[in-house]
Amino acid sequence: MDARSGFWGWWLNLAAPPRNEQTMAGPLLREKMRKAELTAYFLFVVACFVVFDLILALVSSHFMSVIFVLIFALFLGLLTFLNRAGRTQVSAILLVSAMLLSIIFVIAFTPSTTSAIDLFPTYDFFVYPIALGSLFIPRKFIFPFTIVAIAFIVFNLLFQHHGADIERVKGTSGVAIWLIRPAAVLLVIAIVNWLGMRSIEKAILRADRAEELVTAQNQVTIQAREISQQKEQLESEITQILLVHREAANGNYAVRAPVRANDAIWQIGRSLNNLLARYEQFAHDQRELSAQQEDIEKVAIYIENIRRGQRIAPPLCHSLAGKRMLTALGATVLPAEQRPFSPSSPDQRPFPGSSVEQQPFPTSTRYQWNDGGPQQGRPASDRLPHVRPHNTGNISPNQERTY
Template sequence: MDSRNSSRFAEKSNDIWNPTPSQTAQTTSSMKPLRLWYSVATPSDAEVKASFAVQDRLRRLRLASIILLLMLVILVSFIRLALLSKNPLLFPIIVAGIALCLFSIFLNRLGHVNTVGIISVITVNTAILLNLITSPSGHLSMDGFLTFDLLVFSELLAVSLLPPSSVFFVAALNIACICVDVFLQAHAPDLEHLWRVESYTLLVRPIALQIVVAVVTFLWVRGALRAFKRVDRIEEVERLQYALAEQKRDLEFGIQQIQQALVEAANGNFSVRTPLAQENVLWTVASSLNTLLARLQRSNQSEQELQRIRSEVLRLVTIAREAEVKRVPLRLMPSGTLLDPLLKNLSGRYLLQPSPGPDRPSRA
């Protein structure tokens, strides 16, 4: 059942990651502003065949760039509200947050996604807690108590930008901040009344929310990462199968070419060659075979030349005997062999018997 679900998930992922041309054109046009932002706030894209770790890091960098962009837009939109607020420290807090967002975008461009995640978590928690501590009344009201629920955003940032297990550390930090603020900061009358009646319920609710969000997000992200790893392994197996199929086709083609060359050479055609490219796995074998065929071709040509010279020598002997008997000059035609200079030198000459000398008896 698990393998069946994995194959279905892989098919859906392939449909998503390998869209049709029309889908690619629509996606390219709609994602153009986002790609422009990625080119500003993230490093260059990873390779197509990059490992899962590299792809996951690029995914977190892109997600961090989007989160930082949203945080920057929200903080800028709160500037007017901060100027009109009765809290004098709200405007400096927002300005500091904008500065940290810009600095985090710069770090994200350099690829420090873990540092960006830590800064983002600290920024969100600090902004929320400072807003509670620096309230005009200086007391923790019921509305401020409900603001503790916003601390779950730091958990979402942690589980998205940092290793998934870090969400439990952030949840523990949030719970500690809630407890410290509740027990140390003075309570407003509305919260003080409820605190005396239902203190346990009031305190458990934000703590339980932090724990539930941490557990659920951790399980969800871990399951998603495992699913992506399974898909990555399936794609890796498919790439290996494709590479093996390509190698098999190259081997079959190379063996066929070498076999044809050997058959031609066995039939006496030593001019044949195996036209294999260097990318073929049998290229070294084909190159050695071509060298052997070239040497056999030169040897065959030398043997044919020697046969022609032998035939020409026999013809020259026959012509010389006839010329000697008939006492006519030698009439020798070029043969196209190495004997042509000799034939040219002997052509037109007579072959005469030596005259009898005093020491040689004359023939009767």
């Protein structure tokens, strides 16, 4: 959309509708804007003639002419306002009508002594409003204005008084030739202008449509490029999501999908990352639970062997619960390389709230195991509870407890 600039831009902004997206939205609106600007140009030319006539009237001190010129100037102001308001057809029709009326007024009030040599050239002045008006009025009004001009010529020539040479021809067949000449000129001008404006309008509409087609093709190309880029980006993101699924299926729950704000499937990535985080925590808890179960089984076997009187090394526990159980059993008298883990702070203990006093397990006390009651001569505190004989040689494999 070209911006108006300079003197003519100022005049068009004053006498024509503004150029914006609403007034230039389509071919028909652009054609309407073109005619409105042509009307504004023609109004400027007519206004210059009005100023010139006003100066002549003031110089000649013909005050009646001054009044007529001022009235016509006000009429031009009204036409400019209508054209500026978007009533271009109304303004153009009124302007051409005013031009026709001016010519009719001049011919009608011509002195009756005017001869044919002076009268017939004045009929040719009707060509100007028809030829110029066809540039900015609708084509359908060209022939009505032509018919009005021809009707006035017939009326003026046949029913008004003229010079003696004209009056002599009125009663003869020669008057038909006088009528045919100006009427034929006006009809030819009207037909030529009608056909010319028709071809011009079609060419302008064709050019507008071609321009719109080029613009639409450019937009389609841009949209296709954007769609292709979005498709490539979407395929890349889907590939990354598939890789994350593949890693997760292989047990790698620490993998994460890339999440960016401008990604098309970033919500899927966020949901997948949340799911993987929960699976990772679940796998960690599962490993911890398995380690605890294994350590509990080891400690249980260790306790069973102690109850049978066997002296074996404490099991190597990996979980905090297993290490805490060994510490609670008092297995702290072992060598450093076999000493179980002892939490250094309450926060590292599997049971922080526990206040049980830790005592060393009495593995250093020697006992004589039998299947009877407590030994004689020993205090009750040094005796273990009654257990079955621990003679492993007499225990069959079916009676041995397995884990």
